[in-house]
Amino acid sequence: MQLSIPAQQTSGQPNRWILILRYMRRNKSLVVGLAMLAFLLIFSIGGSLLIDTSTRAYPLAAPAVQPPSPEYPLGTDRDGRDLLAVMARGILLTGSIGVMAGTIGLVVGVIVGFVAGYYGGWIDSVIRWLTEVLMTIPALILQIIIASTIVDKNKVTIFTMAGVASILSWMGTARIVRSQVLTLRERTFVNMAKLSGMGNLEIIFRELMPNMLPYLAASFVGAVMGGIGSSFGLEILGLGPAREPTIGMTIRWAQFHSAIFNRWWWWVLWPSLVLIIIFASLSLINRGLDEIANPRVRRSE
Amino acid sequence: MTSLNGTRSVALQINDLQVTYYTDAGRVKAVDGVSLTLQSGERLGLVGESGCGKSTLALALMQMIKPPGRIESGSAIIYTDDGAVDLLKLSEEEMRQTRLSKISYIPQGAMNSLNPVMRIGAQMLDAMQDHLPRASKRELIERAEHALESVELKRSVFQMYPHELSGGMKQRVCIAIGILLNPKVIIADEPTSALDVVVQRQVMETIRRVQEKINAAVILIGHDMGLMAQVTHRVAVMYAGKLVEVSNVREIFRHPLHPYAQALIRSLPRLKNKGVFHGIPGLAPSLLHLPSGCVFHPRCDRAMEICKIAAPPRSTTPDGRFVSCHLYDEQGNPTTPDQRGMQAHTSPR
Amino acid sequence: MRLSYVIRRFLFFLLVMWSAATVLFFVPRLSPINPIRERFAEIQRSTGYAPRDMEQLVKAFEAKFGLNKPLIEQYFDYISGLARGDLGYSLMRYPRTVNELIGQALPWTIGLVTVTTLLTFLIGTAIGALAGWPRSPGWVKGMVTPLMVLAAVPPYLLGLVLIYFIAFRAKLLPLSGAYTTTRFNAPELSLEFLLDVGRHAILPALSLIVASVGFWALGMRGMGVTVLGEDYVNFAEHKGLKQGRIFYWYYVRNAILPQVTGLALAFGSIVSAGILVEYLYGFPGIGSLLNAAIGANDFFVIYGIGMITIFAVGFSMMVVDILYPLLDPRIRYDRR
Numbered sequence: 003m004q005l006s007i008p009a010q011q012t013s014g015q016p017n018r019w020i021l022i023l024r025y026m027r028r029n030k031s032l033v034v035g036l037a038m039l040a041f042l043l044i045f046s047i048g049g050s051l052l053i054d055t056s057t058r059a060y061p062l063a064a065p066a067v068q069p070p071s072p073e074y075p076l077g078t079d080r081d082g083r084d085l086l087a088v089m090a091r092g093i094l095l096t097g098s099i100g101v102m103a104g105t106i107g108l109v110v111g112v113i114v115g116f117v118a119g120y121y122g123g124w125i126d127s128v129i130r131w132l133t134e135v136l137m138t139i140p141a142l143i144l145q146i147i148i149a150s151t152i153v154d155k156n157k158v159t160i161f162t163m164a165g166v167a168s169i170l171s172w173m174g175t176a177r178i179v180r181s182q183v184l185t186l187r188e189r190t191f192v193n194m195a196k197l198s199g200m201g202n203l204e205i206i207f208r209e210l211m212p213n214m215l216p217y218l219a220a221s222f223v224g225a226v227m228g229g230i231g232s233s234f235g236l237e238i239l240g241l242g243p244a245r246e247p248t249i250g251m252t253i254r255w256a257q258f259h260s261a262i263f264n265r266w267w268w269w270v271l272w273p274s275l276v277l278i279i280i281f282a283s284l285s286l287i288n289r290g291l292d293e294i295a296n297p298r299v300r301r302s303e
Numbered sequence: 304m305t306s307l308n309g310t311r312s313v314a315l316q317i318n319d320l321q322v323t324y325y326t327d328a329g330r331v332k333a334v335d336g337v338s339l340t341l342q343s344g345e346r347l348g349l350v351g352e353s354g355c356g357k358s359t360l361a362l363a364l365m366q367m368i369k370p371p372g373r374i375e376s377g378s379a380i381i382y383t384d385d386g387a388v389d390l391l392k393l394s395e396e397e398m399r400q401t402r403l404s405k406i407s408y409i410p411q412g413a414m415n416s417l418n419p420v421m422r423i424g425a426q427m428l429d430a431m432q433d434h435l436p437r438a439s440k441r442e443l444i445e446r447a448e449h450a451l452e453s454v455e456l457k458r459s460v461f462q463m464y465p466h467e468l469s470g471g472m473k474q475r476v477c478i479a480i481g482i483l484l485n486p487k488v489i490i491a492d493e494p495t496s497a498l499d500v501v502v503q504r505q506v507m508e509t510i511r512r513v514q515e516k517i518n519a520a521v522i523l524i525g526h527d528m529g530l531m532a533q534v535t536h537r538v539a540v541m542y543a544g545k546l547v548e549v550s551n552v553r554e555i556f557r558h559p560l561h562p563y564a565q566a567l568i569r570s571l572p573r574l575k576n577k578g579v580f581h582g583i584p585g586l587a588p589s590l591l592h593l594p595s596g597c598v599f600h601p602r603c604d605r606a607m608e609i610c611k612i613a614a615p616p617r618s619t620t621p622d623g624r625f626v627s628c629h630l631y632d633e634q635g636n637p638t639t640p641d642q643r644g645m646q647a648h649t650s651p652r
Numbered sequence: 653m654r655l656s657y658v659i660r661r662f663l664f665f666l667l668v669m670w671s672a673a674t675v676l677f678f679v680p681r682l683s684p685i686n687p688i689r690e691r692f693a694e695i696q697r698s699t700g701y702a703p704r705d706m707e708q709l710v711k712a713f714e715a716k717f718g719l720n721k722p723l724i725e726q727y728f729d730y731i732s733g734l735a736r737g738d739l740g741y742s743l744m745r746y747p748r749t750v751n752e753l754i755g756q757a758l759p760w761t762i763g764l765v766t767v768t769t770l771l772t773f774l775i776g777t778a779i780g781a782l783a784g785w786p787r788s789p790g791w792v793k794g795m796v797t798p799l800m801v802l803a804a805v806p807p808y809l810l811g812l813v814l815i816y817f818i819a820f821r822a823k824l825l826p827l828s829g830a831y832t833t834t835r836f837n838a839p840e841l842s843l844e845f846l847l848d849v850g851r852h853a854i855l856p857a858l859s860l861i862v863a864s865v866g867f868w869a870l871g872m873r874g875m876g877v878t879v880l881g882e883d884y885v886n887f888a889e890h891k892g893l894k895q896g897r898i899f900y901w902y903y904v905r906n907a908i909l910p911q912v913t914g915l916a917l918a919f920g921s922i923v924s925a926g927i928l929v930e931y932l933y934g935f936p937g938i939g940s941l942l943n944a945a946i947g948a949n950d951f952f953v954i955y956g957i958g959m960i961t962i963f964a965v966g967f968s969m970m971v972v973d974i975l976y977p978l979l980d981p982r983i984r985y986d987r988r
């Protein structure tokens with residue numbers, strides 16, 4: 003019998019840059035989101051380099067309530083802050099609250115999720131019970147209680163903000179990591195790794211981590227958004243860092259001094275715009291990463 | 304093995320049907336020039352390896368090919384009391400009305416084919432209501448319960464949810480739905496693939512009985528030649544999108560014409576060589592990269608030079624069997640080595 | 653079977669309430685801050701009034717609120733108070749009770765939050781279902797991404813935009829409050845009053861709705877795409893059903909199931925968003941009360957509001973859990 007199987011040639015693959023470009027064209031959310039984020043960072047870092055934000059973003063640096071003018075392109079607020087400097091510094095401050103909260107959430111979430119999924123048993127039950135209870139407590143309520151009772155209102159810094167904002171930000175990550183670990187744990191390669199004598203931690207990091215990177219990236223961005231969102235909520239309610247020109251505090255002061263009714267529109271407009279861009283870009287990036295993690299979602303477009 | 308008796312009239316006539324999937328990797332001719340005629344009351348087995356295009360053929364008849372697939376050409380004439388119509392030319396609304404009432408499809412994977420949140424009865428009634436808007440509800444309920452009984456289910460199944468039924472019962476419900484409106488043609492796509500052997504037999508038997516009662520033509524899709532032998536009249540063998548042989552069931556088992564059919568029959572476990580399974584050597588071809596000439600030649604144990612060059616003729620033997628192979632001439636007679644050389648010159652495709 | 657499921661679910665609810673109450677009790681006590689002293693400090697800041705016998709006053713009030721008892725006893729008092737529905741006294745409006753203050757604010761919040769939640773769920777789910785349906789026009793399919801981006805923006809910000817353009821510039825709708833105080837001295841049961849409340853509620857409701865419709869739309873579309881791939885949708889088409897029937901009974905009816913489970917989980921974030929939006933619009937609900945309490949260091953009102961919202965969220969989750977099996981016959985009552 004001669005039975006040769008016809009060679010299945012794969013058609014020549016175009017080079018990887020073209021593939022990446024082609025992918026980016028399909029994953030528009032990611033590209034647009036990253037572009038918006040880049041714009042904010044350039045504005046904020048560039049602004050911080052060009053003007054002395056460490057004085058001009060604070061009270062009494064400029065005449066009060068000036069509308070936008072060549073000297074103060076974005077205007078000034080009632081306490082004499084230069085809003086251009088406030089925006090440049092505020093993006094960095096608000097951004098770092100978000101990144102800190104996101105990082106804490108990610109690290110805690112990964113650890114909790116791994117422990118729950120990998121070891122299972124009573125640890126898993128306790129963690130599930132805890133999440134079940136915490137799910138009933140609206141995040142903002144818990145954060146308000148913590149922020150108003152544990153932290154001294156007059157000594158709030160961006161670090162305490164990040165801490166309070168991250169209180170519940172680990173839950174999403176933990177849930178994803180736990181379910182991933184549960185499914186991956188059953189796969190043969192982990193068993194193979196066990197046979198070949200690797201320790202538990204080694205198995206986790208060598209075998210499970212690479213599989214989860216896109217999920218982790220997406221849930222990190224989610225946690226950053228959650229962190230910025232809840233710190234914004236606290237700032238609005240007057241539980242934020244009163245001395246720092248974060249974006250949320252700027253809106254808080256504008257509202258506090260009834261900027262809209264006094265027709266100081268610029269005081270409200272810029273920080274609102276910046277915050278909307280921050281949330282929109284993070285949400286687009288999140289969706290883009292989600293598409294990488296679950297390509298199935300894409301087909302519906 | 305059964306034979307077909309009763310009045311013979313054509314129920315369905317498929318002519319040169321061609322269906323292509325336009326995938327990222329290239330064009331896939333999943334059904335390539337298939338012609339087939341079915342009589343009323345006839346049970347035809349459609350066999351072939353998985354991926355050879357059996358479901359695509361069935362879906363084309365239902366006009367249910369979804370993008371990236373497209374029906375390229377061909378016709379499928381169904382003969383009913385209302386006259387003859389070409390299924391492939393019907394408008395969307397006409398086709399909707401035709402489904403179930405003239406041609407019904409019992410899906411592959413009946414396990415998940417029932418809506419989990421609706422009672423069985425509701426899923427039978429809605430089908431009838433969209434075809435017979437004027438019928439009274441009482442009448443339809445009676446009809447549905449009758450259909451359940453005819454597939455050996457209790458009337459009480461009408462009130463149940465799919466998750467309360469076993470796999471075999473769900474398959475029977477699908478059959479009951481398929482026969483609700485007495486269609487002229489029934490297509491059952493691997494109706495037994497997920498069931499255990501005993502239930503497989505019973506379900507096949509059920510299909511046979513209900514089909515005989517309403518005298519519909521049946522296309523039974525499957526890859527189990529053994530099951531086919533028990534219930535069908537004729538067997539059509541498909542390979543890589545093409546029909547290679549269509550023969551009476553008795554003849555194809557006794558004396559298969561096409562080398563692929565021969566290999567299929569040989570591969571059946573028999574009493575004689577119990578436990579010894581003659582697989583067919585080689586891999587099923589990827590429909591993306593079809594071999595030249597006769598698509599089967601790389602795996603054929605009787606391949607000749609001409610098979611690599613020219614597509615085989617489509618022959619009908621004097622006793623009405625169809626075969627497509629260079630071993631036979633246009634009249635279906637075995638060819639001499641001489642003729643084979645000739646053909647290479649006359650029909651180089 | 654059904655009844656025992658409900659009872660078990662109710663016991664679980666009580667257990668969650670007890671755990672949450674315990675968290676709420678101990679979290680503030682981890683802190684060195686003394687609520688009474690803080691309250692006096694606040695009074696001092698805002699009025700300049702500094703009582704000379706401050707320490708004595710603090711002691712007296714601590715005794716009045718039971719804060720001088722051992723922790724365990726306080727915990728027991730607190731839990732048994734909660735069980736009786738007693739949330740204690742307000743510090744800022746003493747001698748009024750927390751129950752009284754919350755009782756005044758709660759109807760406004762319940763009205764606003766339930767109406768917006770249901771509307772958001774219905775609108776978002778409908779958009780998502782249409783966006784995932786292959787026969788929908790392109791512009792419907794393209795709606796989800798912009799809505800999703802809007803959903804990322806805090807409702808408070810959307811509210812700010814709406815206030816500026818619709819209430820302040822265009823003067824189409826009232827700027828704040830729940831009813832026109834110059835026309836009505838107190839809430840009354842008349843058509844004019846209800847219409848007036850409606851006019852006041854449009855903007856707060858709109859801020860909440862626009863900000864979360866995208867979330868439901870995205871979830872529904874994702875699930876819809878999954879359902880469309882199911883064999884039963886395919887078979888429905890083979891049965892020759894009309895498109896409308898497939899759309900509702902086969903597609904929407906199955907894809908909506910995870911949405912309903914999500915509804916229970918979403919209450920928490922809706923309540924949070926509602927608090928900020930109420931404050932923005934000066935809507936006299938829980939959110940405004942909470943803001944006042946934070947400003948005045950009225951810790952007992954803060955805890956009381958915390959407890960009430962937890963109760964509301966937990967209760968809604970229980971209701972959804974109990975009603976869910978009506979939608980999905982596969983769920984057994986005898987399993988949780």
Ligand SMILES: Nc1ncnc2c1ncn2[C@@H]1O[C@H](COP(=O)(O)OP(=O)(O)O)[C@@H](O)[C@H]1O
Pocket residue numbers: 324325326331333351352353354355356357358359360370371372590
């Ligand atoms: N939706 C589709 N998209 C692309 N190719 C398809 C699709 N459906 C089927 N095919 C291709 O068509 C061929 C025939 O498939 P099918 O009719 O399902 O085979 P069978 O039912 O005989 O197993 C397969 O090779 C498959 O690759």
Ligand SMILES: [Mg+2]
Pocket residue numbers: 354357358359411492
């Ligand atoms: Mg198939």
